[in-house]
Structures are given as structure tokens and as C-alpha cells.
Amino acid sequence: MRVVYFIFSLAIISLGIIHIAATPHFFPHLTAGAVWFASGGLAIVLTGALNLLNRAYGEIAFGLRLVCVGTNIVMTCFAFLAGSASRASAGQFVLIIGLLAGATLLSLLPGARLNRNRPQVDDRRT
Numbered sequence: 254m255r256v257v258y259f260i261f262s263l264a265i266i267s268l269g270i271i272h273i274a275a276t277p278h279f280f281p282h283l284t285a286g287a288v289w290f291a292s293g294g295l296a297i298v299l300t301g302a303l304n305l306l307n308r309a310y311g312e313i314a315f316g317l318r319l320v321c322v323g324t325n326i327v328m329t330c331f332a333f334l335a336g337s338a339s340r341a342s343a344g345q346f347v348l349i350i351g352l353l354a355g356a357t358l359l360s361l362l363p364g365a366r367l368n369r370n371r372p373q374v375d376d377r378r379t
Contacts, residue, residue, distance in 0.1 A: 258365035262304040269297030311366040325357035
């Protein structure tokens with residue numbers, strides 16, 4: 254489960270990087286619209302990074318878990334609205350909503366986070 258959460262988080266970050274990299278294609282000149290478009294990609298990257306943090310430290314940082322779950326829910330809803338407004342294709346909807354909704358579900362599952370509360374076992378032979 255932790256590996257799946259890791260893959261989803263990296264895929265979200267990759268999606269955000271692609272979104273930012275696509276900005277010059279859609280906006281050949283630096284405009285307010287271009288900056289807003291790129292900021293959407295930045296928000297996607299930060300959502301993926303937050304999921305990586307939750308995966309690593311969410312077991313011991315309850316506030317981080319809450320912020321991550323809240324962010325995932327908000328970004329999933331926002332992606333749905335943005336896709337509807339821009340008339341995204343079915344494939345785009347499945348990819349983006351699937352990644353964000355999947356990360357939301359995984360962020361709620363304790364098995365997807367590293368368990369740092371477990372006592373460390375020293376298995377060295379002395």
C-alpha cells in the first residue's frame with residue numbers, strides 16, 4: 254500500500270510539472286493568464302509533495318494528516334470543476350480525478366503511511 258501511495262504521489266507531482274511545462278504552449282507571452290495557469294501546476298506539485306510528506310510522517314503528525322486529506326479533497330473537487338469548465342475529455346477526467354481521488358483514499362488509510370511509532374528492532378548479531 255505504501256508503494257502505491259508513493260507512485261500516486263510521484264504521478265501527481267509529474268502531472269503538475271507537465272502542467273507548468275505546458276504553459277508556454279498555451280500562453281506564448283507572459284500574461285496574468287499564463288501565471289495563473291502555471292500556478293495551477295504549482296498547486297498540483299505541492300499537493301503531490303504533501304502526499305509524500307503524509308506518507309513519511311503522517312503516522313506521527315496528526316495535523317499533517319488532516320491538512321493532506323483536506324488538500325486532496327479540495328484539489329479533487331477543484332479538478333472536477335476545472336475539467337467541467339474547460340470541457341476536458343473523458344480520458345483527462347479519468348487520469349486527473351483518478352490520481353487525486355486515489356491519493357485521497359490512500360491518505361486516509363493507515364497502511365499507506367510509514368509506521369514510525371513501531372519500536373525499531375536492532376537485528377545486528379553481537
